[in-house]
Every structure is written in C-alpha cells, then in structure tokens.
Amino acid sequence: xAMDALLDLPQLRTFYTLAQxxxxxxxxxxxxxxQSAVSHAMAKLEDLAGVLLLDRRSRGLDxxxxxxxxxxxxxxAFTTLDAAAEDLKRHQTxxxxxxxxxxxxxxxxxxxxxxxxxxxxxxxxxxxxFTLSQDLLAPLLRDDLDLVIDCVEHPLPVLKKxxxxxxxYVVACAPAFRKAHRLRxxxxxxxxxxxxxxxxxxxxxxxxxAVPDRDQPHLDRFIAVNHVRAMIHAAxxxxxxxxxxxxxxxxxxxRGDLVALFPSIRPTEDRxxxxxxKVKAAQEKQKLLTRYLQSxxxxxxxx
Amino acid sequence: xAMDALLDLPQLRTFYTLAQxxxxxxxxxxxxxxQSAVSHAMAKLEDLAGVLLLDRRSRGLDxxxxxxxxxxxxxxAFTTLDAAAEDLKRHQTxxxxxxxxxxxxxxxxxxxxxxxxxxxxxxxxxxxxFTLSQDLLAPLLRDDLDLVIDCVEHPLPVLKKxxxxxxxYVVACAPAFRKAHRLRxxxxxxxxxxxxxxxxxxxxxxxxxAVPDRDQPHLDRFIAVNHVRAMIHAAxxxxxxxxxxxxxxxxxxxRGDLVALFPSIRPTEDRxxxxxxKVKAAQEKQKLLTRYLQSxxxxxxxx
DNA sequence: CATAGCCATGAATTATATTCATGTCTCATG
DNA sequence: CATGAGACATGAATATAATTCATGGCTATG
Numbered sequence: 179x180a181m182d183a184l185l186d187l188p189q190l191r192t193f194y195t196l197a198q199x200x201x202x203x204x205x206x207x208x209x210x211x212x213q214s215a216v217s218h219a220m221a222k223l224e225d226l227a228g229v230l231l232l233d234r235r236s237r238g239l240d241x242x243x244x245x246x247x248x249x250x251x252x253x254x255a256f257t258t259l260d261a262a263a264e265d266l267k268r269h270q271t272x273x274x275x276x277x278x279x280x281x282x283x284x285x286x287x288x289x290x291x292x293x294x295x296x297x298x299x300x301x302x303x304x305x306x307x308f309t310l311s312q313d314l315l316a317p318l319l320r321d322d323l324d325l326v327i328d329c330v331e332h333p334l335p336v337l338k339k340x341x342x343x344x345x346x347y348v349v350a351c352a353p354a355f356r357k358a359h360r361l362r363x364x365x366x367x368x369x370x371x372x373x374x375x376x377x378x379x380x381x382x383x384x385x386x387x388a389v390p391d392r393d394q395p396h397l398d399r400f401i402a403v404n405h406v407r408a409m410i411h412a413a414x415x416x417x418x419x420x421x422x423x424x425x426x427x428x429x430x431x432x433r434g435d436l437v438a439l440f441p442s443i444r445p446t447e448d449r450x451x452x453x454x455x456k457v458k459a460a461q462e463k464q465k466l467l468t469r470y471l472q473s474x475x476x477x478x479x480x481x
Numbered sequence: 482x483a484m485d486a487l488l489d490l491p492q493l494r495t496f497y498t499l500a501q502x503x504x505x506x507x508x509x510x511x512x513x514x515x516q517s518a519v520s521h522a523m524a525k526l527e528d529l530a531g532v533l534l535l536d537r538r539s540r541g542l543d544x545x546x547x548x549x550x551x552x553x554x555x556x557x558a559f560t561t562l563d564a565a566a567e568d569l570k571r572h573q574t575x576x577x578x579x580x581x582x583x584x585x586x587x588x589x590x591x592x593x594x595x596x597x598x599x600x601x602x603x604x605x606x607x608x609x610x611f612t613l614s615q616d617l618l619a620p621l622l623r624d625d626l627d628l629v630i631d632c633v634e635h636p637l638p639v640l641k642k643x644x645x646x647x648x649x650y651v652v653a654c655a656p657a658f659r660k661a662h663r664l665r666x667x668x669x670x671x672x673x674x675x676x677x678x679x680x681x682x683x684x685x686x687x688x689x690x691a692v693p694d695r696d697q698p699h700l701d702r703f704i705a706v707n708h709v710r711a712m713i714h715a716a717x718x719x720x721x722x723x724x725x726x727x728x729x730x731x732x733x734x735x736r737g738d739l740v741a742l743f744p745s746i747r748p749t750e751d752r753x754x755x756x757x758x759k760v761k762a763a764q765e766k767q768k769l770l771t772r773y774l775q776s777x778x779x780x781x782x783x784x
Numbered sequence: 785c786a787t788a789g790c791c792a793t794g795a796a797t798t799a800t801a802t803t804c805a806t807g808t809c810t811c812a813t814g
Numbered sequence: 815c816a817t818g819a820g821a822c823a824t825g826a827a828t829a830t831a832a833t834t835c836a837t838g839g840c841t842a843t844g
C-alpha cells in the first residue's frame with residue numbers, strides 16, 4: 179500500500195488550528211495568513227478527503243462527525259511532532275558572541291522587548307545590543323548592525339529577507355470624542371483634530387489611501403506626538419483621533435477607553451521582516467535568533 | 482507558545498520515508514520524485530532543525546541520535562494520520578454508474594489490470610470499461626471515454642491533468658547475447674539485431690537521444706514485435722537487444738535471464754498522467770478513481 | 785434594511801518545491 | 815591505480831502550489 183499523498187500535511191495543520199480557534203478569520207490571524215488562504219486550504223482538504231469536515235451552517239463553526247475524528251488524529255500526531263521538534267531545539271548549540279539587533283522604534287520598544295527574555299536566558303553567553311531607530315538599512319549595510327527588523331522593503335541582493343509578521347492598523351478615538359464630533363464616515367474627520375506621529379501628517383497616508391475618493395476627509399488639524407504610547411493616552415483623554423497598530427491598543431479597545439472607527443476601511447498593513455546580510459545570516463547565532471523570532475510570530479506579535 | 486512552523490511537514494514525511502527505505506534514491510523512487518528533490522528536502526529540514534539528522538558517512542545511510550528520535554515521533558504521528566485518512570476513505574460514498582477508462586496498451590494490459598480489482602470490489606455498482614489503444618485523446622474529446630491514462634502531453638485547456646507516475650526504460654539482452662556481440666558501448670549495437678515495437682525503429686529514439694554523438698550506434702537490423710511481453714521473451718532467447726519499461730523486466734533482470742546494458746545511459750522517461758475533461762472531472766466516480774490510482778502510484782507502478 | 789462580521793471564489797501573484805544538468809566522492813574491479 | 819558505476823550534493827531554471835487581492839454572498843443585529 180502506498181498511502182502517501184492521501185492527505186496534505188500543511189492543510190491538515192491548518193485544519194487542526196482552525197478546529198482549535200473555531201473561526202477562519204481567527205485561524206488566519208494565528209497562522210499569519212489571510213482568511214482567504216485558510217478558506218482555500220480547507221476547500222482543498224475537503225475535496226481531497228472526499229467528505230465535508232466543517233459544518234458551516236451554525237454560528238461558531240462546528241466539525242462534522244468525520245471532522246471530529248480527523249481532529250483527534252491531528253491532535254495526537256501534531257502533539258507528538260511538536261514535542262519532537264521542541265526536543266530538537268533544546269539540544270541545539272547555544273550561541274556565543276555578540277549580536278547587534280536593530281528594530282523600528284514602536285515595534286522594538288513595545289513588542290520585541292517583551293519577548294526577548296526567554297531567548298536571552300537560553301543563551302547566556304550571547305551579548306545582545308538593541309538599536310531602535312528609523313534608519314536601519316544604512317547601519318546594517320555598514321555592519322554596525324547584524325540583524326534588523328523592519329517594515330519597509332529592502333530588495334537588495336546582498337540581504338536575506340525572512341518574513342516575520344503582518345501589522346494591521348486601526349483608527350480610534352475616545353467614545354466621548356466620537357459623539358462630540360459625530361464621527362460616522364471618514365469625511366467627518368475633516369472637522370476634528372487628529373493625532374499624528376509627524377507634523378506633516380504623512381502618518382495618516384496609510385489610512386487615506388484606503389478611503390474611497392468621495393469619503394476623503396481633508397485633514398488639517400494635526401496634533402503631532404512623536405511617541406505612540408503618548409498618542410494613545412492623548413486619544414483616550416479625548417484630544418483627537420489616532421491611527422495606530424492594532425496590537426498597541428488592544429487593551430484600550432477591550433476596556434472601552436477607545437473605540438474603533440470606520441471598521442470597513444482597512445488601512446494598508448505593514449509587513450515586518452528580518453533582514454540580514456546573506457553572508458552573515460549563515461552564522462549560528464543569527465540563525466538561532468531568526469528561528470526564535472519566527473517561532474513566536476505571529477501568534478505573539480500579530481494581535 | 483506558537484510552535485508552528487518549527488518543522489516543515491512535507492519534509493518530515495520525506496524524512497520518514499527516507500529513514501524507512503535507507504537511501505535517497507530509493508526514497509525518491511518511492512515518492513515519485515527525483516533523488517535531487519529528496520536531497521534538497523533533507524538539506525532544508527536539517528537546516529531548519531539546526532541539527533544533522535542523517536549520517537552520510539557509511540554505506541547504507543544511518544540516522545544520527547537526533548534523527549532517530551525524530552523518526553520515532555514521525556512513526557507515531559504519521560501512523561495516526563494515515564489511519565485517520567484511511568478511515569475517511571472508507572466512509573466515502575460509493576460510486577455508481579459507468580466509467581469508460583482508456584489507457585496505453587502496455588501500461589493498461591500489464592500494470593493497470595493488475596491493480597483494479599480492489600477498486601472494482603469496493604464499487605460494485607460501478608461499471609467500468611477499459612479501452613487500450615494508442616489513440617486516446619480523440620475518444621476522450623468526443624466523450625467516448627471519460628478518463629484516460631496516457632504518457633503523451635495533452636496541454637488542452639478543456640482537459641484536467643493529474644500526474645500519475647514516471648516510467649523509466651532500460652536496454653537489455655540475454656547474457657549470452659551480450660558476450661556473443663561484445664556489447665560494451667552503445668555503438669556496438671550497430672552490429673546486432675534489436676527488437677522494436679515498430680518496424681521503422683522509432684521505438685528506439687528515446688534511447689538514441691540519450692546517447693552522446695560519438696557513441697551513436699547505427700541501428701538497422703530491426704526485428705519488429707508489436708507486443709512488449711513477446712519482445713521480452715524473444716530477448717531472453719537471445720534474439721536481440723530490447724528497450725522496455727524497467728518494471729516490465731524486473732523479474733528477468735533479477736533472475737539473470739536478461740542483463741541491463743549501458744547503465745550510464747538514461748533513456749528519456751515517460752510521465753504518465755490521468756486526463757479528464759474538466760467538467761466531468763468533478764463527478765464523484767471520476768474523482769474516486771483518480772484518487773485510487775494516485776494512492777497506489779508510484780510505489781505500485783513505478784518499479 | 786443598512787451594516788458589520790464571516791466565509792467563498794476566481795484571477796493574479798508569490799513562494800516553494802522539483803527538475804535538470806552537473807559535480808564530488810566512494811567503493812569495487814580488472 | 816585507473817576506470818566506471820552508484821549514491822548524494824548543488825546551483826540555476828522551471829514547474830507547481832500556496833497565498834493574496836479584490837470581490838461577492840450570506841446572516842445576524844440594532
């Protein structure tokens with residue numbers, strides 16, 4: 179018996195995650211893909227299996243009888259494999275030496291720093307420096323940095339790029355602010371102050387390009403605040419509307435300190451990647467950090 | 482913990498097969514890929530794992546300590562998944578109706594027929610007709626056939642193509658024949674009779690194109706035999722050299738009735754595919770047969 | 785009944801795996 | 815030893831598959 183290409187492994191993995199989180203969209207976020215990708219994958223899996231695995235009728239997504247059986251098998255199998263993979267990692271050579279890491283200011287200060295501790299602990303002989311800055315490419319090229327996490331594209335042949343995660347943005351403001359300014363559509367922003375990371379307001383472009391022409395607001399009352407956390411506090415106090423990475427205001431949205439505006443408008447996303455010089459990317463310490471970062475994104479970063 | 486893209490599933494599957502069969506080349510054959518593909522896959526897996534999994538020093542390919550542990554996990558996981566997949570198949574709807582299958586004469590008569598019994602037994606309400614012929618495309622297009630297994634390319638937009646397996650060819654003759662004609666290099670074939678499926682000798686082209694110019698034989702003593710099995714018997718009796726699919730003479734080679742000639746020359750391979758009209762490929766009975774055939778190739782077909 | 789959330793889908797694109805065409809190395813053999 | 819066959823590696827080209835993009839449909843909800 180051949181029994182080989184009976185089921186597609188990556189699709190099974192997606193199915194497993196989907197069954198755990200209970201929604202295509204959530205599964206996509208967890209895996210760092212789009213909802214569409216998950217949908218396509220499940221369609222193919224069901225086609226290959228020849229049976230429906232998901233019950234899409236009800237809210238909240240059920241598994242069919244067959245789906246449930248398959249899920250149990252997945253659980254056992256993937257638990258085993260993950261444990262084995264974990265095990266492999268443990269026996270990896272520890273890195274030594276020094277590693278100079280660069281990252282964007284917002285990402286570096288809020289997200290990156292909160293997740294480096296386990297890596298540092300696992301590699302006590304590795305000295306790591308962090309440099310948070312807007313300009314990361316130049317220092318990387320002149321070897322002042324070894325590894326850089328950035329959201330702007332650097333398509334240079336000497337650089338190796340490894341995708342990390344995707345960052346989505348939201349427009350939000352204090353609930354009272356929305357009432358006061360009667361914010362219904364993007365055009366309503368014309369009348370009210372908006373918080374921007376830069377004085378010129380270029381910060382808002384990622385939002386504006388996603389707004390259809392007839393709804394375009396004419397933003398002119400900018401309040402410049404060159405610090406994301408500060409912007410968030412200002413917005414919560416009702417100083418203006420803001421545009422920020424979704425992850426940075428999850429708590430505020432949860433608590434109701436801020437409300438999301440215009441949910442149907444999706445500002446352009448940032449794709450964060452790891453950049454390294456190809457020659458140095460082969461070094462054990464750089465590979466180790468790369469793998470570590472990739473292992474926790476996007477579930478930890480994304481949102 | 483994310484624990485997701487830690488190890489690549491398809492590569493793990495390859496690793497598992499590789500460990501079972503003990504050789505890159507054999508693993509490739511089993512999976513219907515090239516040796517190169519297996520090599521690339523294992524290189525990537527080891528890179529991702531950060532540890533060597535294979536011990537390439539000795540003959541016969543060992544696993545390292547880490548490799549052995551990983552293998553055990555794979556065994557458990559894939560056994561589970563395969564069982565679940567098996568299970569899914571069992572509960573598939575049986576096909577009903579009629580299915581008219583076409584195939585090339587040699588493949589159809591020798592291989593296909595030997596593997597259809599389980600499928601027929603599993604689908605008692607399905608009538609299947611087999612048509613073995615050289616010309617398969619025309620009947621398929623005019624709906625005299627529903628599904629066709631062929632080794633010539635039919636790149637038509639109305640047809641759906643599903644790869645099945647790869648067929649390799651060997652040149653062989655009786656041991657005594659080799660001695661008698663002192664067959665050392667392809668050019669030596671000029672002096673002796675060769676068996677051909679057609680009178681003109683076009684049959685031998687797949688061999689000739691693989692021979693470097695300076696070794697080109699000038700074949701002219703053709704013995705035409707329009708039946709592969711008959712050709713094999715003729716060759717075993719020392720009537721001439723023959724060119725046939727490897728699988729068709731495995732036993733003869735094993736027993737020593739025939740010996741392979743010029744092992745360094747690799748005649749062009751045939752890639753067998755299933756062709757169906759796209760509109761009809763969606764029918765349950767056609768999908769069922771397609772999946773069945775794919776599930777037993779190439780391990781059963783290939784060689 | 786307009787909207788937001790959730791999933792499906794076809795076409796275009798991107799990423800990835802595979803092949804092709806070599807090269808290297810080792811083992812067996814005359 | 816020289817030679818050739820077998821087995822694996824490797825870089826570039828290519829084929830294949832996965833993913834995104836840009837939609838559209840459906841269903842609850844206020």
